[in-house]
Amino acid sequence: MATTTPFHLVRLGCLAIFLCLAAALPSHSSSSPHVPRYFRRYPVSPRNISVATIQRELGPTLSQGSTIFGPENPGFANATHRFSLLSPPGVQIVVIPAHESDVSEIVKYCVHNTIEFLAYNRGHGSTTSLGKFKGLQINMQLLNNITIAADKKSAMLQGGTYNDQVMRTLWDQGYVTMTGSTDCVGVMGPALGGGHGRYEGMYGLISDNFLQLNVVLADGSAMAVDAKSDPDLWWALQGAGHNFAIVTSLKMRIFPRQVDSWHYHSYYWTGDQLETVFKAMNAFHRSDNGTTPPRMGVNAGAVVMNSTISATEASLYWSFTYAGPAAEAEALLAPFFGSIPNAGEESGDVPYPDLSAAQRVDAAHGGCNSGTYATSSILMRDYNVTAQRRAYDSFNVWAARYPDLGRRARYYYEGYATKAVHEVDDAATAYPHRDETHIVYFSTGVPEGSDLLGPATEWAKATWDIWVEGEDPVRPKIYVNYAKGHSYETTEAIYGYEPWRLEKLRRLKAKYDPQNRFGYYVPIVSK
Template sequence: MHVFARHVACGLALLQSLAAGLAVPSPEFFDKELVTRRVVTPATVQAELGSKLSSGSLIYGPESPLWADSTERWAGASLPDIQVVVLPAAEDDVSVIVKYCNRNSINFFARGHGHGMTKTIATFKGIEIDLKLLTAVSILPDKKSAWIGGGQSVAGVIGALWNAGYVTPTGSNACVGFVGPALGGGHGRYEGLYGLASDNFINLKVVLADGTKLLVNGSADCHGDLFWGLKGAGHNFAIVTSAQSKIYPKQVDTWHFHNYVWTQDKLETVFAALNTFHGNGTTPVKMGVNFGQFVIEPAISAAEAILQWAFAYAGPAAEAEALLAPFNAIGAIVEQVGDVPYTQIPEAQGMGVGSPGCASALYAGTSANIQAYNITTERTIYKLFNQKIAQYPALATVSRVFHEGYATKGMADIDPSSSAFPLRDELHLVFFTTAVPPGSGLTAAADAWSTQVKDLWNGGQPTRRPTTYVNYATGGESLQSMYGYEPWRLARLRALKSKYDPNNRFRFYNPIV
């Protein structure tokens, strides 16, 4: 959109929002106290709301065959209490649904693709707004940006843009949503070149807590203050129905991947090589990400975890292999190498749709951010892994200790004060997950193991305060660890909360209030 035209559009949106009472929420916002109805049924919602929604929208409950797909979450044991699902067929429907919920004192919760580890969503009871039909990907005529629907997945975004000759930063797992992770920052394979997914936002169409529709961007007359907060703490402020993001011409036809499996005796050598490879944020920018994990592979050993690592490079094999020479020299027991279109890289790295990483089962989890791998700590965590699976065999094949190493230059080059995302000096994301079999009685043991791993990671960097990528938070973290230790950050976020969501309607996903 032309700059002048965009400002005119924002000006109109501003007038509309003032007419609707942005500074003082509209009267209907206060029609009833915000106490959730004791019982909300699909039949009631259909009778009261159905005729107000566009054709193709759906309202249903647990008896519907669509229910499982709409309510399933990756963290299968920390579930919201969803009474009714409303599936909007158009962006404007979201505002109608939110206003309906407010008039009837019903909590609402927007769902993109159901990922995330936080237990805070278990406090929710009410109507879920499932955005899965909002999937349009529309490249603008200038070929510099695209509008992306709030319910579109990473796989959908990558595929639509790649087939047209473009890319944009997204999350790295193909089955997660595009917008949801971006609201928490959005780490991904193009981070080294272009920054986080949220760094590439141009305009956002949002619905506020009172149902007001806004066009938001970085300009002062288009709610630049809210735009700042949405880029890193967005789950606290609005439902994003679509996002306009920068796009870039694809520079290569294929990505190179190289996957390794090492035995435990190589652990110290592998982590020393990783620390050298990543340096102090000097990872080669086209080496998008490497994923590594301690995991049991029964075909290799049922008692001793392997080290499984997967690298992906935005370029030809010769360039990639020159950079990977230190890892080639370690001596893997299994290697897998190939060159594929970018659309196939998530699958090659074990992050494709239908991969184990997309399956709903997670019970216990924990995460941390680290600057460099403490090799002694990693050995201790590895030993603990083997000890725990020997003690609790039911957890052996469903547990993993995961390490993510992105190229971070594009992210780090952006002014840290320019968005709510607070962690631009962190180099690695690490997390632990396990799935507790129903009826096993291992919940407490899994939680204890999870806490031990997190304490070890944080204890391995004693000069740094604990930090957590908000998208990987599990619910017990401090606000400062997720949203930044600088006092001004939380003060600014709370001021935005007071302005845009005074009744704290968006309080279910790692809330700041």
């Protein structure tokens, strides 16, 4: 004869079995967080990430060729190498995805396990906000394919590509596109902040040439974004993109290269020529009407101690580049050649990808060296000659006071031909500073093991104050990719003073990244 057990005893029996199973599981604590997900009431934030556990759990979901490793791996230092050592992110584990689809799996895993994640390409992000990160780094180095479309009007670049690679690959096949100017820097880092470069007079910012972005959002979902599919997210990705997504690949415009070489002409001037140089520079750019010759790409200047010119005073260095023959370039550069006595000059004609070396921003000239740097920067429309004289005199004072800093110090000047940048509606993208034609940047390296970081930081701020007073001390403007996380760098200065801009960015941030997982690179919302 069959018997039955009262229902309340069945429930108690099931509960007893559950408790026995639970007792056999690892402790549900931050030091041992890997309770199977279906037994977790809430996500667990681990204090220390176990490489072995992530290899076991995440590894099987990734494509062949993907790797997962921690600090004990010989490749860890190279995989986490950074330009700035001042406030580096706390990377506990590195995952190198072999395919774009892996990025989505990695982010989903991190979200499910409450592990912070950070995308990495070439390590040139140097804002101190990165120092707040601790968790898993997604290294994009294997996502480096470049594919030219059949119609020869666009190319698909994966998220791990970098400037020199893109410039050379396209140039060799007869094309160019907008990238940054320093060859070792990744394409996507600058691009998500707008992205300046030598071709912007002709083609606009890097982000102005986006056609489609394949992204992974903060919840791990993957999607293709363009101007029609999601206009709001598309707008945000063009100027504030670091706060919204990881780009696994992008489709962007390419153009026939038109010329076989670029002409460059570099000058060295002594400090007594400073006023003459900057007045000529303002006339050259004619920023009041935006008629800087579009083919005259970025001209890169510097104030620097050069012992071959003077042992006690800084000198000026300036390098101009032109997308065309020497005769055309020299006609435009007549105000500088011969009219201003110089202490030396160099000129030549090189293929476009070789300009980085000609302008001394390549790896061989220290353009990719790691170190601890004290920096500050500001955007300008014109050069305030009086402010530049004050800054120059201040440079000499500080360099004499701290020779170890003075030998490493630079004022950098980036002047752009911006015709195509100005042709884009200012409200069309999140990039807020289309009226500014120059980036001015201070940097000094701090010797390893020295106690000079404090003075170096003071020097950076003192220089910034001089530049700001020469512009608009109430509304200074800062290029997001050069922002360093200083207390005086306001969100408005970086992302725009128009109230509607920040309102829109914060509204979109709440929609696409409500947990602020993309909050480590010049954040819109504090982490």
